[in-house]
Amino acid sequence: MIYLDSCVLESLSGSINLNFWGITTNKKKSQLLIQKKDEHYIFKYKLSGEHKTNIVLKKNFKKSLLLIEKIFLTANEKSSPPPLSLARFSQNKKFWSKSHSLRVLLSKIFINHHSLNSFLKKLFTVIELKSFQTIHLFLHEKGKAASRHIEVTRRRLEISKQSIQEFTQLLQAVKKSKNRSFGQSDLRSADFKIIGTCLAQDLALPTHNLVFVLSKDDFLAQGQSDIVFFKKLIGPLSFYLQLILANELSINNSNQCRLFLETIHSFSKGLTPSYENIDEFFLSNINDFLSNIQQVNFNVLDVNHQERMTLLGELLNTLKHELSNPLFGLQLTAELLLLEKSTSEQEEFIRNISHSIKRSQGIIKNFSKIYSINSHLEKIDLITLLHELFSLTKSETRTIKKNIFIHQKFITQKEETLYLFTNQTSLAQVLFNLLINSAQALNNDKESLSPEINIFISIKEHKVEIEFSDNGPGIKQNISQEIFQPFFTTKTSGTGLGLAISRNLIQKLNGKLDYIARDKGPTFLITLPYENSYY
Amino acid sequence: MKILIIEDEALIQKSLTKLLQTKGHDVDATPSGKQAIKMILSTKYDRIICDLMLQDISGFDIIEESKKIFSQEEVSQKFIIITAYSSPQVLINAKKYNCRILNKPFEDMQEAIALFSS
Numbered sequence: 001m002i003y004l005d006s007c008v009l010e011s012l013s014g015s016i017n018l019n020f021w022g023i024t025t026n027k028k029k030s031q032l033l034i035q036k037k038d039e040h041y042i043f044k045y046k047l048s049g050e051h052k053t054n055i056v057l058k059k060n061f062k063k064s065l066l067l068i069e070k071i072f073l074t075a076n077e078k079s080s081p082p083p084l085s086l087a088r089f090s091q092n093k094k095f096w097s098k099s100h101s102l103r104v105l106l107s108k109i110f111i112n113h114h115s116l117n118s119f120l121k122k123l124f125t126v127i128e129l130k131s132f133q134t135i136h137l138f139l140h141e142k143g144k145a146a147s148r149h150i151e152v153t154r155r156r157l158e159i160s161k162q163s164i165q166e167f168t169q170l171l172q173a174v175k176k177s178k179n180r181s182f183g184q185s186d187l188r189s190a191d192f193k194i195i196g197t198c199l200a201q202d203l204a205l206p207t208h209n210l211v212f213v214l215s216k217d218d219f220l221a222q223g224q225s226d227i228v229f230f231k232k233l234i235g236p237l238s239f240y241l242q243l244i245l246a247n248e249l250s251i252n253n254s255n256q257c258r259l260f261l262e263t264i265h266s267f268s269k270g271l272t273p274s275y276e277n278i279d280e281f282f283l284s285n286i287n288d289f290l291s292n293i294q295q296v297n298f299n300v301l302d303v304n305h306q307e308r309m310t311l312l313g314e315l316l317n318t319l320k321h322e323l324s325n326p327l328f329g330l331q332l333t334a335e336l337l338l339l340e341k342s343t344s345e346q347e348e349f350i351r352n353i354s355h356s357i358k359r360s361q362g363i364i365k366n367f368s369k370i371y372s373i374n375s376h377l378e379k380i381d382l383i384t385l386l387h388e389l390f391s392l393t394k395s396e397t398r399t400i401k402k403n404i405f406i407h408q409k410f411i412t413q414k415e416e417t418l419y420l421f422t423n424q425t426s427l428a429q430v431l432f433n434l435l436i437n438s439a440q441a442l443n444n445d446k447e448s449l450s451p452e453i454n455i456f457i458s459i460k461e462h463k464v465e466i467e468f469s470d471n472g473p474g475i476k477q478n479i480s481q482e483i484f485q486p487f488f489t490t491k492t493s494g495t496g497l498g499l500a501i502s503r504n505l506i507q508k509l510n511g512k513l514d515y516i517a518r519d520k521g522p523t524f525l526i527t528l529p530y531e532n533s534y535y
Numbered sequence: 536m537k538i539l540i541i542e543d544e545a546l547i548q549k550s551l552t553k554l555l556q557t558k559g560h561d562v563d564a565t566p567s568g569k570q571a572i573k574m575i576l577s578t579k580y581d582r583i584i585c586d587l588m589l590q591d592i593s594g595f596d597i598i599e600e601s602k603k604i605f606s607q608e609e610v611s612q613k614f615i616i617i618t619a620y621s622s623p624q625v626l627i628n629a630k631k632y633n634c635r636i637l638n639k640p641f642e643d644m645q646e647a648i649a650l651f652s653s
Contacts, residue, residue, distance in 0.1 A: 324619040328640040329546025335644060336550045339557065361640065 103236040110240045117159075119244055120152045128229045129214070136194055136213035137241075140167050141249070151193060166191070167209075174202045174211050180230055181222040197222060199230045205242045207249055212237065313371045320364050327364075331357045359391070366392050370428045380424045382466075383417040386455065389432050396439040400451045400470075407458050418457055420464060422528055426505040430513065433498045434468045434524055440491070441472040448472060464530040469523040480515050480522075536581040536652065540564040541571040541597065542617070543590050547639075551584070558652055568592035572600045580613065584651055587618040587625065594618075598632050610634065615651060 041061050043054040056064040105126060113119045120135050133153060140147035147167040151158045173187050180199050187194065198215040199222055214230060222230075334354040338347065366388045383404060390402055404411045406418055420427070435453070442451040448471065456467040475483060482488050484499050499513075506513040511528035518525075538555055542548040543566035552562045563578070565571050568589040575583065575597070583601075587594040594616055602610060611633035618625060619639045629636050641647040 321619050324639060325544040325547065328619075329544050329550065331640060332550035332554070332644075333546050336553050339554075 102232055103239075106236045106240050110243065114244055114247060116241075116244050116248060117150065117152070117157055119240070120150060121154075121157060123152075124154050126233075128226075128233075131216055131226075132214045133217040134195070134213075134215045136192070136198075136211075136215065138162065138167055138170060138192070138211040138213070139245070140164065140171075140209045142207055142209065149192070160193075167211075170211055171202055171209060174200045181227055183221075184219065196220075199227065201230070201234050203234070203238050203241070205238070205245065207242075208245050210241065212241075309371060316364075316368055316371045320368055323360070323364060327357055327361050331361070362388075363392060369424060370432055372425050377421055377423055380420050380422065380427070381417050382420050382457065383411060385424070385428060386431065389428065389435055392432065393435050393439060396436060396443070397453070400439060400442055400453055402453045403455065405454070405456045408456070418459075418464070420528065421531065422509050422511075426509055427528075430502040430505055430526065431466075431468075433502045437498065438468070438470040438472065442470055445472050459530055462530055464528050466526040466528070467518065467523045468526065469518070474522040475515060477517075483515060484513075536560045537579065538562045538582045538584065538651065539571065539574060539578075539580045540584045541568065541589065541594070542566065542584070542586040543588075544586075554648060555651060558648065560652065566590065568594070568597050571597055575601045576604060582651060583614050585614055585616055587616060587620065595628055595632070598634070607633070 039058050041056050041058060041064070043052075043056065043064060045052055054064060109122045109125065110119060113122045116137075120137060123129060123135060124132075135150075135152045137150040137152070138147060139150070145164065147162045147164060149160045149162050151160070170187060170192060174182070177186070180201060181197065182200055183197050184194075187198070187200065194213060194215055195217040196215060196219045198213050200211060200213045203210040203212060212234070331354065334350055334357060337350045338354070342350070369385075369388070370392075383406075386404060390397060406416055409416075411417075438453050442448055442453070445451070451471060453468070453470045456465075456469075458465050458467075479488075479490075484503050488500075503513040506526060506528070509528055511526060514525045514527075516523055516525050538560050540548055540551055540555075540562060542551065542564070545566070548564050548566060552564045555562045563574060563580075565574060566589070568591045571583075571585075574580075583597075585594040585597055598610060598614055601614075605613065614632065614634045616629055616634050616636045617639055618636065626636070635650070637647060637650065
């Protein structure tokens with residue numbers, strides 16, 4: 001019977017994120033029980049509060065173990081590295097042998113000493129190893145150009161480098177032998193700083209090749225009991241070494257990642273990287289940095305948006321062309337009719353027809369502005385753009401008063417305007433989105449008597465600020481940042497992408513989109529770069 | 536002037552015809568490109584206002600066919616292409632024949648009519 005639980009996981013400090021199975025004798029703590037009964041294996045486990053039992057044939061043990069591992073993985077939702085599979089050891093008969101207590105012993109050592117060096121040192125506390133003086137561990141991480149030699153005694157620990165050739169030589173020599181016991185000349189021990197005779201075993205782990213050596217530092221032959229014990233030890237030892245090394249690997253990798261990211265970050269800022277206080281840098285900058293990468297290159301939202309825009313742009317283009325002819329025909333006919341004699345009432349009707357036609361043509365043209373696949377910068381007339389957008393949302397904003405102010409001065413169409421050098425499509429999309437959002441909120445707000453949308457435009461230093469506010473219910477303080485998250489919405493319909501995309505678009509224009517409190521009330525603030533010299 | 540309008544959108548065809556007629560021109564019209572070719576080859580037109588996208592063939596095909604009886608200069612002088620599409624391809628082809636192009640819808644009706652009558 002084997003009990004497995006995650007007690008080992010719980011004992012580790014929070015900074016190491018491992019996910020693997022430990023062995024325990026404590027039935028209460030166990031999450032998984034494996035029982036061998038005749039020709040069957042019985043898996044009993046508790047998952048999401050439910051007790052489950054699987055009975056499998058001996059031959060399906062490995063498969064079942066992998067499956068259970070997967071189930072636990074999904075349930076725990078812990079990130080990589082994945083749990084070390086016990087299945088790897090199911091074929092290692094030594095593991096399933098009666099040396100249960102040895103496993104418990106090693107697990108106890110491991111719980112408190114999960115770094116390689118301290119684990120090896122603590123091995124000396126195992127009683128049967130009392131007479132041994134030195135532990136040698138030769139490791140080669142697969143794919144690396146050099147190997148390590150850790151030499152541990154009760155008093156000291158030494159680490160040295162080794163060439164691959166040397167390591168391989170040793171490995172082969174140990175592997176070839178059917179004995180575990182070696183004399184000095186067998187392994188050319190002097191080359192490896194092994195004193196005298198030793199017990200040695202080669203271990204092939206998924207990420208490393210190892211040679212584990214125990215030596216009494218004398219020239220006597222190994223005793224039979226020592227040899228027997230050594231063989232018993234190797235199985236569980238191998239298991240824990242694998243755990244430790246996997247952990248080491250993942251820490252190393254994350255350090256490397258850290259350095260890598262830091263270098264790139266400094267590079268992107270035009271600085272030379274400094275390695276002081278990496279941790280602080282890492283913690284404070286990593287979010288920034290990752291979100292920068294995200295926004296500039298890997299923004300799935302962006303790609304998604306682009307695709308939709310392209311599709312919409314093409315659709316709109318086709319629509320435009322299809323509608324263009326009939327509308328033109330109507331326009332011409334209306335003009336023709338106006339030239340002919342008609343009653344004043346008929347004339348008025350025809351003028352209305354003509355007006356509607358012009359409006360339809362305008363709508364198509366303006367929508368094309370929003371959805372055109374155009375990424376270049378140009379000089380745009382902001383007030384005209386706003387009015388065009390108003391006309392596009394006429395039905396939604398019919399009852400809403402729309403006021404535009406430039407530098408606090410109220411503006412009607414013909415008077416003043418402001419020129420911006422930016423991408424018309426992007427800005428149009430954002431303003432359109434804000435308009436629609438406002439309109440929907442105002443239309444749903446039954447308490448509002450005189451709904452208004454106010455747009456304040458001003459130039460501050462080298463920036464133009466467009467403040468967009470309405471006298472509707474506004475947005476609650478506690479979600480004022482969340483609203484820009486993708487898929488966040490308080491509406492029952494819609495994708496929740498509008499503000500996320502809008503912010504993204506404005507950022508692409510080197511601007512900012514925020515929701516802030518101003519004396520006029522809660523406001524969407526668009527900030528864009530502004531250069532007087534352009535005009 | 537004797538004018539031929541080749542346009543398959545009924546309202547556009549009819550109203551353009553009427554508009555030019557009120558200016559005193561003798562106007563024929565057809566929605567079919569193939570029919571237009573026959574008409575061009577059998578009647579002497581001073582002006583041919585031609586849409587590019589027709590049901591059967593394209594305006595450029597009509598121009599090609601009319602080269603049988605028109606010189607390069609006559610082609611560029613008589614034909615005025617009207618089109619809703621203004622892709623670079625269209626412009627390149629028009630340059631090939633050296634014809635004038637007018638985009639639908641017309642920005643300025645009076646200007647357009649004046650052009651047709653010139």
